[in-house]
Amino acid sequence: MRNTDPFDFFRDHRDTIFRWLGILGVALLVFLLVRWWAMRKGGWKAAWRLLCREVAVTGNAFAAPVRAWLRHRRDLRLLVRLLRHVATWRDAERALAAARTAAAPARPYAVVVGERTVSVLLAGTNIPAPKGIWVVAPGEDGHLWTTARTNLPSATPEAEGVRPVVLAVGVAEHRCAFLDLSVGPATVAVDGDSRSRTAVLQALAAQADARLPQPLVVVAEGVHPGFRGGPVRDAYRTARQTPPRQGIPPVLVAAELPDPLPTDLEAPGLRVLVLGPGRGHVRSLLTDRRGQLAVQGTPLLVRCTALGLAVARVLRSIPPVLPPAPAATAIRGSASAELFEEERAAVTTHGPAQTASADPDAWHDFAESTVGATAPTRARSAAEETTRTATTAAPPTAHRAPAGHPAAATQPGTPPATQPNTHSPAGPPRSPRP
Structure with missing residues (x-):
């Protein structure tokens, strides 16, 4: 090496030398660009935090669809497992009926049923302390009462002439959430994301049609592409003219309400499921593009992405609403x-x-x-x-007096003897009157 001519060495390794010089130049240029970007972001630490955040967001963008699909399958299995059993619906109704008596004057409007527990959501300002079978879960406020499903009474304590009409709305913390259609505003408006709200309205309409007696549910056009309902104005008139049955009012399901509303019919008990914001005093169910549903003005927040498919699978197993107790x-x-x-x-x-x-x-x-x-x-x-x-009071037949004996008429429990009437020309003897 000491005797090697530098020019000969450069000439022999010229390609390698130029390659490494190019790599070092590119590395220096990248370093200068990164330093320039880091200085613009506030320094090396701020730039590192921003880089980590961007990497996390990018990874979440790729992993979010997979997690959403897994969550959808998990919610679907949970809903199918709970909704196919009649005990789930009956426990929801019994919990609402029991809480309606225990929490008066507050009114329960929703119930969340799990594998072992059931929770009731209460509405009102003057909510009493829980008593009896009800307790407040740790970390929850007084608007949510919880009890074990085995502690529910076997019969409704007091029906008050109104039976809870519960409809499933989604999954809340690995439990199935139900909404009581018999309390609150007469109009339930499903609004929000266009795809999610349509699927939720169709699922609610299918449950109402399966649970209520046949003539009580009237579906207008535009609710489902596979069902050709009548014009909304005719459907509204039909629903208003349908009388309640077994204490259950009629239900109208429509994509929109007629404008203006007919005022020549009176049916104060009519319930309406409508798509959109609704009109007047309504209970709003707001959905988003991620498949979440919130009952406006309440803490109830559920996932409703698997609701439609779960209802379609268990529709034949959904039990009807029980009539109020006499x-x-x-x-x-x-x-x-x-x-x-x-x-x-x-x-x-x-x-x-x-x-x-x-x-x-x-x-x-x-x-x-x-x-x-x-x-x-x-x-x-x-x-x-x-x-x-x-x-037992009558004497035995063997001890009775003969028919002609005078004491036969005085024997207790013995009918008088029958004798021919010899003074009557009518022929055969007549039976004596008792």
């Missing part, structure tokens, strides 16, 4: 205690037993209740006891 099941105090007293079985025989036989439809949904199940049994027991007593 007044006979709401007897309190001594009046209900008398029905269980053995010495008043005769009174029970002429009371609930005759009512059940005269109006069997009123007792159809309450056949397992104590009053409806034991009243006919006690009536038969009282009748058998009366027959047995009368039979």
Whole structure:
């Protein structure tokens, strides 16, 4: 190396030398550009934080569709698993009915049902402290009452002539959220993202049609492309003229309301599901492009991306709404205690037993209740006891006096002897009157 001519070495390694000089020049240029950019952003630390944030945003842009798809599949499995069981719908109704009595004057408007627990959301300013089976979960305010599903009463404490009409609206924290259609404003308006709000309205309409009796749900045109409904004005008139059944008002589902509204019909109990902002006093359900749904003015926020597909899969398994309990099941105090007293079985025989036989439809949904199940049994027991007593009081036939004996007429429990009437020319003898 000491004897090597520098010019010969440069001539022999000229390509390699020029290559490395180009690499070093490019590196220096990149460093100068990065330094210039970093100085414009406030220094090396600020530029590093900005770079990390940009990298995270870019990674999230690629990973967000995958996470959304996985979340959609998870929500779909949860909704299908919960909505296909009748117990989920019945627990939601029982929770709302129980909370309506315990939280008065506040009114429950939504319920969230999980695998083991159920929570009720309350609306109002004067909400009492939870009592009985209800507790406030840690970290929650007094507007959310929670209890175990096993603690719910087996029967509605007090129906008040109004049965909860619950419709599923989405998933909230790995639980299914239901909205009560029987309370609050008469109009429920679904607004927000064009695709999400249309899917939510169609899912709500399908649930209402499956749960309510057949003539109560009227669907206008424009709600679903596969269903050709009538003109919105005719559908509105039909819904207004439909009378309530079993205490449940009619429901109109429409893409928009007629303008102006007909004023020649009166139906104060009409419920409306409409697409858009709605008019007047409405309950607004706002959706966004990420598939979230919020009930405006409330803390309820759910994911509704899988709601339509889940409802389509479990539509045949959705149970109907139970009718309100009759007044006979709401007897309190001594009046209900008398029905269980053995010495008043005769009174029970002429009371609930005759009512059940005269109006069997009123007792159809309450056949397992104590009053409806034991009243006919006690009536038969009282009748058998009366027959047995009368039979025991009568003397045996072997000890009765002969038919011609004068004492035969005085034997207790023995009918008078039958003898031919020899003074009557009418022929055969007549049976004596009892």
